[in-house]
Amino acid sequence: MRRNQVAVVGAAETTELGVIPNMSQIQLHADAALNAIADAGLKLSDIDGIATAVETPQQIAHYLGITPTWVDGTSVGGCSFMLHVRHAAAAIEAGLCKTVLITHAESGKSMIGKLPRSTPPDSLNGQFEAPFGVYGPPSMFPIPVLRYMKTYGITHEQIAMVAVAQREWAAKNPRAMMKDPITVADVLNSRMIAYPFRLLQCCLVTDGGGALILTSADRAKDFPKKPVYILGTGESVETPMVSQMETFNSSRAFKVAGPTAFKEAGITHKDVNHLMIYDAFAHLPLFGLGDLGFMPHEETGKFIADGNTRPGGKLPLNTNGGGLSYMHSGMYGMYALQESVRQMRGIAPAQVKDAKISVCHGVGGMFAASGTIIFTNER
């Protein structure tokens, strides 16, 4: 894909984030979509492309009253929206549509109008993982952690620092769910969920949504908000079974998606001013820093523990507070994208001064899928 040919011209989250007991999941999609359409100064009838995950594109298109000429229902977990951005950029460049709406919403806490996730007993997961007591992401996603720690000499205290640093960012974000400062001791004394991870190393469970609007960079200059250009993109999948990852020392999906995006963008790691790494659990930023090539995996724990990713550090990471402290409705990728767009527009509550390039990296399932989008505010 060519650099900077497509831009984000509308971006918004749901009017409220957190606990939203008065709205169904589909209405959360609509609330985010209408906010993004207003942000872009558009009418619903201007939208000719639609992408969403979990909910189907036909469901969202019908509910909003949209007649699309391009549709993407890629649903690979929490990074689906990174993949939607990549696919939408290609579709716009190919002339399949002009203005794409990407929506996410989940009634993750209140569970209104949301189908429960289920694993059929004759699926591979149902046969070869479910019988051994996996029960929701906290029992699965951290399974690689102990191996990763042993291989690279990472300590419990270093991983606890992920949560501490992100809480410092969250404190600067009025919409973050958790804003009170925490210490490494607080993290390591919080309730045990799935050893080695405790409550403060696991993401929140909340309600909310977000939406993006993309169009060609040539049209983008006529929109009311500062365009945020798509500089590079990448995607991959590995396996729906965490036990069947190629290795627990790395994520193969990360190692494909990240470098693909960097190569497409034509940038080096030193060019990155702002970084989002989807943090459903506290080990993901470590995997991300290593697999995206910012540093060898051996150095990821120390890098975070030394404060390099906290406010004032040289690599601002998860500046909304992340899934650990900002919000996590179940598929957090959209909120990471929203924060990257805010940073590139220069309007983030915890704005990184003069940031020009933002890398936004997502995960889907338990390392099952990955998508990376690199944004810039200069064309």
Place this chain on the structure above:
Amino acid sequence: MAEPARAKPKPTPETQHFWDGTQAGELRLQRCDACANVYFPPRPFCPSCASRKVSVFKASGKGKLYSYVINHRPAAPGFTPPYAIAVVELDEGPRMMSNIIDCPQTPEALELDMKLEVAFEKLDDKITLPLFRPAKG
């Protein structure tokens, strides 16, 4: 009221040999006749070279502890927390999820790379699960 039971696998035509094996007290893997790749989970072709000529064989049942969590909450039906959910690396190469029995479910007792051997737990007349215990000797 009956105790909630643990999730029970339902074999498919491609996995039946594996579940027949556990019932017979064997851990069965597949090996590619063309490239010798040993793989898991079951499927009637080699995921490395795509050959459909593959053989089922009885694995040694020996392996080592690759990684795990000790799940405290929420607990799956049929499990009493805390319990370890482990990934075992078999001597033949493939890894599989399982539980570790005859061993305290603690970080001190569950040492990475400890040697394990398969043990079979019958759930009912159709399904026996492959679990693992610390290897003797």
